[in-house]
Amino acid sequence: xxxxxxxxxxxxxxxxxxxxxxxxxxxxxxxxxxxxxxxxxxxxxxxxxxxxxxxxxxxxxxxxx
Numbered sequence: 001x002x003x004x005x006x007x008x009x010x011x012x013x014x015x016x017x018x019x020x021x022x023x024x025x026x027x028x029x030x031x032x033x034x035x036x037x038x039x040x041x042x043x044x045x046x047x048x049x050x051x052x053x054x055x056x057x058x059x060x061x062x063x064x065x
Contacts, residue, residue, distance in 0.1 A: 008016075019026055
């Protein structure tokens with residue numbers, strides 16, 4: 001089958017026009033991604049201390065033995 005590479009959906013046309021008219025939206029998307037997903041570097045000393053301070057849980061916590 002041949003693909004129609006000339007076709008652009010109405011939604012794509014709308015979004016392209018919207019982002020062209022409102023460039024601050026794209027910057028807001030980048031800022032939101034940085035806020036939620038980009039993490040600061042891991043401090044290995046804190047990570048080791050946190051791992052050592054974990055308390056082992058029982059496989060079934062309601063068992064009284």
